[in-house]
Amino acid sequence: MEKETFLKILDKYIKGAASDEEVQFLYAYYQLFELKEDVFNRIDTDAKKELENAIKLDIDKKLGELENTPSYPTLTKVHRTIIYKLGIAAVLAVLIGIGAFWLVGRQKQDITKQKEAHQMPSSPPITPGKDDAILVFADGTSIVLNEVQQGTVSHQQGVQIEKTADGELRYRAASNSEAVENTISTPKGGQYRLVLADGTKVWLNAASSLRFPTSFSAGERVVNLDGEAYFEVMKGDKPFKVISDNQVVEVLGTHFNINTYKEETMFKTTLVEGSVHITKLTDDARKLSHTSKVLRPGQQATLSALGDKIIVEAVDIEEFIAWKDGYFKFEKANIQTIMRQVARWYNVEVEYRGAVSNDLFVGEINRSEDIEEVLRVLRLGKINTFIEGRKVIISN
Incomplete structure (x- = not known):
């Protein structure tokens, strides 16, 4: 659905003229656009608030129906949609057949285990990662960047290292600077940006x-990566x-992950x-x-370690x-793929008890929420x- 179409349907909704199908589309696309589009900059505050309140009422109703259901239906032919993060309140919706978080091919299970999971003794909240x-430095000394104030961090061989107001690390090299090697490392539950x-x-x-x-003075620019990074290479x-x-990935100037x-x-x-x-x-x-392969925009190269x-x-x-923009996104990902990302971001261990589910998930979850909100999506x-403690148990 295009933005203009969305806005036209929203106008009909405010006037009470939208069909049931159009209302359901509004509910689903609301959260999709708010996550990553600027469409809501064009909606006045009252209209946005009215839509958000209506969605919340529908969420409460559907969650109540789910919790009172004696057993879950078989979902072989039905997509159960879980929409996460609606508006500022970051509320959770369960809508059938639409939206942005689908569970594919799940078989019937007894709800008793889910209720027992909710009755487990509470643990201290596990918060999301941060900068x-x-x-x-080249001489082996180190600093914890989130403990450093804004301003100059260090001078090395004609290179000035600064921490900006928004927490970014920036290198500025003079023309006569001498290149030495630095390493920046993030822990589990950490991320960082640098220039x-x-x-x-x-x-x-x-x-x-x-x-x-610290500076690039030879005939090429070379860095070494372990883990994951997104690059916007200066041409x-x-x-x-x-x-x-x-x-080895070689470019002249491009954006890639x-x-x-x-x-x-x-x-x-x-x-x-x-x-x-890529070679x-x-x-x-x-x-x-x-x-060796050459990639074009929208393509991905996969290389096995063996x-x-x-x-x-x-x-x-x-x-x-x-992840760079602050959310998880999955396209038919299994539970293990999801939980590996969760484990790195929330700095937790994951343990599987019993057979591992083969279900596939599609959806988006904001990375700024506590882990309990992410797990709530999975429970539903x-x-x-x-x-x-700091271990997430996935049981079957």
Whole structure:
């Protein structure tokens, strides 16, 4: 649905002339647009509030019906939609057949286990991740960046390192600066943004590290990544290379995401704009020239840690860069894929008891919410979850 269509239906809704189907579309697309579009800048406050209140009333009604149901229906042919994050209140909706969070192919289960999960002793809240990283200088000394005030952090060989008002780390190199190596690392539950000396912007996800020179003075620009990062490479004559364990990504100027988490078993490079060249590396960092691919916007390259084959396919790029913009997005992801992201962002362990569900999920969840809100979504999708300390238990 286009923005203009949405606004026309909203106008009919305010006038009491919208059909039931149009009202349901409004409810679903409200949360989709608010997550990542500017359409609500064009709606006056009263209209927005009226729609939000109506959605909340519908949510309360549907949640009440769900909680009073003696058993869940079989969902082989029915999509149960879970919409997360509606408006400022970040309320939860359960709508049938529409929206942005679908559970696919779930079989009937007894609601008793879910109710028992809700009755588990309460634990201290597990809060979402935040800006948190350690910067290691060339001489081995280090600082915790979220403990550093705005302003100059350090001077190194003609390079000034600053922390901006919005928490970004920025490198400014003089023409006669000498390049030395720095490393920035985020823990589980941490993320950070930095601007390299050439102007390249980097978003570093949780449990990741980037090794880079303080200035780029040679014939190329080279950084080393472990984990996940999104790059907006400043255009220039020198190639920009991102080296990971078994691949090198080469560009001149472009926007792309690289996921090299070991636990994911596959390295994924997703191109937003421009083009990138990906080559498999041997254990001793030599290029395998016969294993090389060029990506175009909207494509993703997948490389196994063990294999030599690079697979290129078209993907929904938002699924792979959503973390940078503050939310999770899943397209038919299994519970293990979801929980690996949750574990890194909330700094928790995950334990599976019993058979692991094969259900697939599609949807968006705001990363700013406490973990209990994320788990509540899964519970309403009939995934039994509870917390023991800093461990999330997924039971069947």
